[in-house]
Structure formats: C-alpha cells, structure tokens
Amino acid sequence: xxxxxKASAASKKSFINYGIVIIFYIVFQILVSTGNITSALKGQLxxxxxxxIMAVSLNLVVGISGxxxxxxxxxxxxxxxxxxIVSAAMGDASNPARLVVSIVIGAxxxxxxxxxxxxxVLRLNGDYLAIVTLAFGEIIKNILNCLYVGIDEKGIHIAFxxxxxxxxxxxxxxxxxxxMGAVGISKISTFTSAVVLLIxxxxxxxxxxxxxxxxxxxxxRDNRIAAESMGISPMKYKMLAFTLSASMxxxxxxxxxxxxxxxxxxxxxxxxxxxxxxxxxLGGIGSMTGSLIAAGVLVVLPELLRKFSDYxxxxxxxxxxxxxxxxxxxxxxxxxDIFAKKMRMKVSKGGKK
Amino acid sequence: xLAHLINGISLGSIYAIIALGYTMVYGIAKMLNFAHGDVIxxxxxxxxxxxxxxxVPAPIAVLLAMxxxxxxxxxxxRLAYKPLRSATSLAVLIxxxxxxxxLQNSAxxxxxxxxxxxxxxxxxxxxxxxxxGARVSPVAVVAITANLVIMIIxxxxxxxxxxxxxxRAVSEDKGAATLMGINVNFTISMTFAIxxxxxxxxxxxxxxxxxxxxxTTGSMPGIKxxxxxxxxxxxxxxxxxxxxxxxxxIEILARAYISSELxxxxxxxxxxxxxxxxxxxxxxxxxxxxx
Numbered sequence: 274x275x276x277x278x279k280a281s282a283a284s285k286k287s288f289i290n291y292g293i294v295i296i297f298y299i300v301f302q303i304l305v306s307t308g309n310i311t312s313a314l315k316g317q318l319x320x321x322x323x324x325x326i327m328a329v330s331l332n333l334v335v336g337i338s339g340x341x342x343x344x345x346x347x348x349x350x351x352x353x354x355x356x357x358i359v360s361a362a363m364g365d366a367s368n369p370a371r372l373v374v375s376i377v378i379g380a381x382x383x384x385x386x387x388x389x390x391x392x393x394v395l396r397l398n399g400d401y402l403a404i405v406t407l408a409f410g411e412i413i414k415n416i417l418n419c420l421y422v423g424i425d426e427k428g429i430h431i432a433f434x435x436x437x438x439x440x441x442x443x444x445x446x447x448x449x450x451x452x453m454g455a456v457g458i459s460k461i462s463t464f465t466s467a468v469v470l471l472i473x474x475x476x477x478x479x480x481x482x483x484x485x486x487x488x489x490x491x492x493x494r495d496n497r498i499a500a501e502s503m504g505i506s507p508m509k510y511k512m513l514a515f516t517l518s519a520s521m522x523x524x525x526x527x528x529x530x531x532x533x534x535x536x537x538x539x540x541x542x543x544x545x546x547x548x549x550x551x552x553x554x555l556g557g558i559g560s561m562t563g564s565l566i567a568a569g570v571l572v573v574l575p576e577l578l579r580k581f582s583d584y585x586x587x588x589x590x591x592x593x594x595x596x597x598x599x600x601x602x603x604x605x606x607x608x609x610d611i612f613a614k615k616m617r618m619k620v621s622k623g624g625k626k
Numbered sequence: 627x628l629a630h631l632i633n634g635i636s637l638g639s640i641y642a643i644i645a646l647g648y649t650m651v652y653g654i655a656k657m658l659n660f661a662h663g664d665v666i667x668x669x670x671x672x673x674x675x676x677x678x679x680x681x682v683p684a685p686i687a688v689l690l691a692m693x694x695x696x697x698x699x700x701x702x703x704r705l706a707y708k709p710l711r712s713a714t715s716l717a718v719l720i721x722x723x724x725x726x727x728x729l730q731n732s733a734x735x736x737x738x739x740x741x742x743x744x745x746x747x748x749x750x751x752x753x754x755x756x757x758x759g760a761r762v763s764p765v766a767v768v769a770i771t772a773n774l775v776i777m778i779i780x781x782x783x784x785x786x787x788x789x790x791x792x793x794r795a796v797s798e799d800k801g802a803a804t805l806m807g808i809n810v811n812f813t814i815s816m817t818f819a820i821x822x823x824x825x826x827x828x829x830x831x832x833x834x835x836x837x838x839x840x841x842t843t844g845s846m847p848g849i850k851x852x853x854x855x856x857x858x859x860x861x862x863x864x865x866x867x868x869x870x871x872x873x874x875x876i877e878i879l880a881r882a883y884i885s886s887e888l889x890x891x892x893x894x895x896x897x898x899x900x901x902x903x904x905x906x907x908x909x910x911x912x913x914x915x916x917x
Contacts, residue, residue, distance in 0.1 A: 341716065393902040400658060400715075404856045405901055407849065408894035415891035434885055452887075543849065547723055554720045587731040593724035594706055601713035 287479040290561050291472060294325075297569065298468045305464075313576055321572045322467035323529040326474050328552040328564035330521035333478055335550070336559030337487065338514040339494030340395070341403040344410030345522055345549050350541035351386045352379035352523025353530035354417055357455040360531060361424055361448045368461040376470065376527040383523020386413075387516040395511045410546055417538035422449040454537035455530065462531040470528055474521050478561065481517070490514050555596060629761065630882045631875065636766030638874020639773035640835065643828040644851030645858070645866035646780065647821030653797040653861035654817045657715060660722040661702060663848015664729035665822050669695045669829030670744065670839050671737055677745050684747040692826040699822025700815050707818075708811065726845070733841040744837035747830075765835045772827060777867050780820075784863065793817060797861065850877075850890075853897050859910025868908060 301318055304310040331345045356375035363371045394405045421432040425445030432438035436451065449455050481487045490510045492500040497507055530536050552571055556563025578585035599605050644666060651659045669691045676687035706725050710718050748764035784790035795803040796813045804810050832847055833839050850873060858869025873893055880892040900908065 335716070341719075393898055397901060397905050400652075400860070401856060401901060401905060401907075403658070404853060405898055408853065408897050411849070412891040412894045415888055415894075419885070419887045434887065551720060551723070554716055558716065583735055584731075586727060587735065590724050590727035590731055594721055594728065597717055597721040597724065598706070598709055601717040602709040603712060605709070 284483070286562070287475075287483075290475055290479065290565060293562065293565055294468060294471055294475065298464075301464070314573070317572060317576060318464045319462055319467045319532040320529060321569055322464065322471050323525045323532075324549065324552065324572050325565050325568045326467075326471050326525035326528075327522055327549045328556065328568040329471075329474060329478055329561050330518045330525070331549050332553045332556075332559065332561060332564045333481075333514055333518045333521075335553050337482055337494065338490050338511055340511065340515070341400070342406040342515075342518075343403050343543070343546050343550065344390075344406035344408070344413075345518075346541040346543070346545035347406075347410035347413040348383040348387055348519040348522035349526035349529065349545070350413055350417060350538060352376075352383040352520075352526030353536060353541065354420075354449060354455060354526075354538070355379040355382045355523070356527030356530050357458050357536065358422055358429065358448055360459060360461060361446070361457075362429060364424075368459075369466075371459075372461050372463075372466055372528075372531060375531060376524050379527035380520040380524040383526065384516050384520030386523075387519020388512065391512050391515045391519075395508060395515060407543060407546070410541075410543060414538050414542050417449075417454075418452045420449055421447070421451050423447045452537070452539075454535060454540075456535050458531060458534050458536065460532060460534060462528045467528045470524055474524070475561065477517070477521075486510065486513065551593065555593075630878050632762050632766055634875030634878035635871055636763075636769045636874070637835070637878055638854075638871035639769040640828055640831050640870075641847065641851045641854045641874050642773050642867045642870025643769075643776060643824050643831070644847060645855040645870045646776065646863065647824050647828075648852050649855040649858075649860055649863065649866040650793075650817050651821050652855070654793055655707065655814050657707065657718045658722065658852070659707075659818075659821070660719065660848075661725035661729055662821065662825060663844035663846075663851070664726050664733075665695055665699060665702075665825040665844070666829040666832065666848060667733060667839075667841065667844030668698060668729060669826030670833040670843060671733060671742075673826070673830050674742060674744055674833065674839055677747075678742075688827065688830050691830060692823045695822045695826035695829075696819045699818040699825070703815055703818040708814075730841045730845070737841070739841065742839040744833040744839050746837065747834050763835075765831065769831045769835070772831065773867065773870075776824065776827075777863070780863055789813070789816060850893065853894065856907055857897055857900055859907030862907075862909045865907060865909035 301310070305315060305318075327345060327349060331342065334340050334342050334345075356379040359375040359378045360371045363374060366374075390406070390409045394402055394409070397405060419434045421434075421436045421439055423430045423432075423439045423441040423445045425442045427442065430439040430441050430445070432440075434451075436447070439445075439447075441447075447456060482491075489500070489505045490513070492503070492505060493507045493510055501507055526541070548571075549568075552568040553564055555571070556565070556567030575585055575589060578588055599609060644662070647662050647665075648659065651657065651662070672694050673684075673687045673691035676682040676690055677684060682690070702725055706721050707718060710721060748768075782790075784794060792803070792808045792813045793816070795806065795808055796810055800810055803813075828847075828851075829844070833843070851870065854869035854873040855866050856869070857873060858865030858867070876896055877889050877893050880889040884892065904910070
C-alpha cells in the first residue's frame, strides 16, 4: 500500500519536471515566434537546454550516486568534438540525420571515456575522486588542444601536435585545428532538438532513480558497507551511473557544439565543470527540478547582470557565497525559517480580512 | 638535463609551498580550499604594488605581502568557512569556489585585466654556473632554499610546539580535541593564517620565475599544487613536499623532452596512475573503514 503511494508520489515529481521543460519550451517558442525576445537571449536558448542536461546528468553522479565529480565538462567536450567530426564527415546527408547520428556517436564516445576513467576513479572515494575527475578534464582539454583533424575526398585525417602531418589533399577541409578548436561547424542543432534530448535524458534518469537499479545506487551512496553486505556490487552500480552520466554529458556537448560555428577546447575547462556543479548544488543535491531551474536561472543571470559589466561576476560570486551561507548555516537557516513563517502568517491574516 | 632537473626542482618547490597550504587546511578543516590559489595571486599583486608603486625593497615587500595575505586568509575563514563548520563538505567546496571567483573578480576590478610585468627581484645577481655548464637562476636557488627552510620549520612546529600539537589533535578528532580544552576555532584560524602566509611567499616566487601577473595567475598553479598535495598524500607535510617536487620535475621534463602542450596532461596522467596503485597518495595513511 505505502509502496504504491510512494511510487505515485515519485511519478508525480517526475511529471512536474516534464511540465517545467514543456512550459519552458512553449514560452520561449512563443516569444521567439512573436519576436518578443532579445537576440542575446535567443542565442542562449540551446546552451540553456544543454546546461540543463549537464546539470541533471551531473546530479545523477553527485546526488544519486553520491560521488563528487569535477570533470563533467571533459565528457561534454568529448561529445562536442566527436559530433563536429561526425557531422562534417556526413556532409551530404540531411541535417536532422546528421544531428541525430552526431549526438548518438558523441554520447557513445563520451560514455566510453566515462567507462575508461571510471575504472581507476571509482575505486577511490571522496576528495580523491574529485581530484582525479578534475585531472581527467584537464587531460582531455590538453589532448584536444593538440588534435588536428581534416577531411578530404579520401576520408578523415588525424594528426597530433603537427597540422602538416595530416597529409590532406589540397581540396581537404580542416575540421579541428588544434588550440583554435573546431572551425567551420555547420550550425544544425535546433532548440526543439535540444529540448527533445532534455526530455529523453529526464525520462531515463527519473525511471532509473525509481527502479531497482536506482535504489541499489542510492543504497551504496547511503552506506556502502551495508549495501555490499546485501549483495549489491558497488563498482557495478557506481560505474553504471557514472558512464550513463558521462554519455548524457556527451550528448549535451554534441547539441551544444553544433550550435556554434567555431568552438575552442578551452570552453570546456575546469570552470565549466564547476559551473555545472554549482547548478547542481544550488538547485539542491538530488533534486532534478532544482537542477533544471538553477541551470536555467544561472545561465541567464550573467546576461541580465550585463549592465553591471565588470561587476557582474563579482555579484555572481557574492550571490553564490551568500546563498550557500544562508541555506547551510544552522543559525541563519533558523532565522530565515522564522522570517518565512511570519511572512506566511501575515499573508494568511491579510487574506482573512 | 641537469639544468632541466634543477628548474624542475625549483618549480616543484614553489608547488610544494602552495601544496603545504592545501594540505594543512585539508588535514585540519577537511575541506578543499579552492580559494588558496587566488590568495597566491593576491600575494603577487600586493608585493608588486609595494615594489613598483612605492619602491619598497623586495624583502620588506614580501613580509608586507605575507602579513596582508595572512589577514586575508583569516578573514576568508571567519566570514565564509566558519559559519559552515557543520555543513556538508560539498557546500563548503562551493563556498570556496565562490570565494575564488570573488577574489579573482575583485583583482580584475582593482588591477585590471591587462597582465602586469613583475619586477625582477634578483636583477643584480648573475645566474650561477654549475659543473657541466648548466646555469641556475637565483630564483631557483631561493625557491629551493625557502622550501627546505619552510619544511623544516613546519615539521618542528607541528611536532614540538603546543599550537602544532593542537593542530594535529584537531585534525585527528575535533570532538576529542574540544574535550581536551583545545580551542578548535582558533586552531583552524591559525592553520589558515600559516597557509595564506606561505601562499604569499609562493606568489612572490612564482611571479619572479614567471613574471606575468594576471587575476587568473593563481588558479592553474593552485590546481597543480593541489594535485601535488594529493599526489604526496593529502594531510601529510612531507608528502606535500615530495609531491610538489616530483610534479615540478615531471612537468619540466615533459615540457623539455615530450611536448610543451601535453606537459599538463602528462602531469595529471601520472597523478591518475599513482592513485590507481596508491589510492591515498604516496605518503597518505590508509584508513580502514569499520562497520
């Protein structure tokens, strides 16, 4: 009896998230079609959806699996640059086909990277895991900085550290140009495709969390030793969550990359990983709704703070620190709760009159 | 080869001094102080201002920078970290990241985005000639000496003095330390003070060795020094020194013999390999979980 109640509560929560995404989509589609949107914000729509995918997928690792990852942007860049190569290689196919194949291959390769890095990483715990994922993100950025990829009629040419070693014919086109990053990307991703991907990711994560596997992952998070003695293999389930999260980040990276005409590897550095982690923590660890809202608000916030120009990142930093202090300090939290209660009482009194 | 090795040890000594700050704070407060790298940057800027704008002699400028960074470190701890003593480690981590953004952007507003050319403290001193013709810059000698001196003083401090013993007690068990009459908050503040003072020294050495000063100067060395601390076993003072020096040598050798673009990737790759075989770093203590 109580189990079915719980399950229905969980699915209600899931539907709230789909609702948020669909409302977000409809509102912005209307704004775009009626022209009531600034071009700066319009350009942010696909990145916002991508960062939402990044945030919910990182939440799978940080919130559900309980591991701190500081290299999520590394997986995003694997997906992004794979997608750029794939979409360039399928030059003649229709745009939707190129987009879908790019996303799938980008997600697969990022998932593979997640699996490979997961083997050493998931044996460690706590802060050691954090530093290794950070190291991984930096390694990926460095390797991409040295990568040269070109395409000509014979196929794909790859070189490392030396653009002349690609041996392309004169008609060949450089796709990835070392530290200059990907150049001449065809902008084929659309807001609709990004939102569809976001909903798919949400369906996968929310169904996983409410399944037997999800409960196993959370049991390991809550008490690894107890879970292990119940016959749950920590390595297997942690690996599942980590790989899945990495491949989702790869898919997000693919859509993100195909929205720009050029993209440098530096875009996906440590700061981007931190940014996504901030979305997850501010939105509430383990809460997908929180991640969605925090990602949406915090991608737009620096845009809105533009009039403060130089001060906007300073304001952002102060807001970040204050929010963390208010939500995590016992004393301040208590005061905030009392304040909120008083406000509510006032409002309800006002309503009675 | 010898020259590269000495350069590596010198860079590694700077990393080691920064890593000491990370490792001491981690050992006692169990938190990753991401703002530590930015305290280095502040140390660099403050000493730069004293030397370039006020013509203060270098040794006094270094002392002033140390004093200012120490106060800054204590202030950061009091304002941002102390209220979160009982919060989750992730919350503290995000606050530290917020602090790091705050310091970087404050520096951006105060000193501007254009890189500043750091004055050469040792411009009157010739590079030393070594056996075999390798030349060693005075910065390298000072960095290595400073590292050794700091290392010896810190080891004596933590093992002999009352404050040092209090630090070790707090790092082992906060609750028991409180029961023994140790002022935990004061001890943690002292740790931040020492770490930040060391960061100022590291800032001056770093900027003398690589004389471009920007608001982001501290972040990459900060991350690498943190890596060095993990490499040597976080929480261990000799570990931080060994980790720092090894990291510096690996980085310089990789830069010289393999590829300068891939040097960082190699450094981080070595870290991952070390952690596979020694999951708590080279000198880290293996703590067994009890049920």
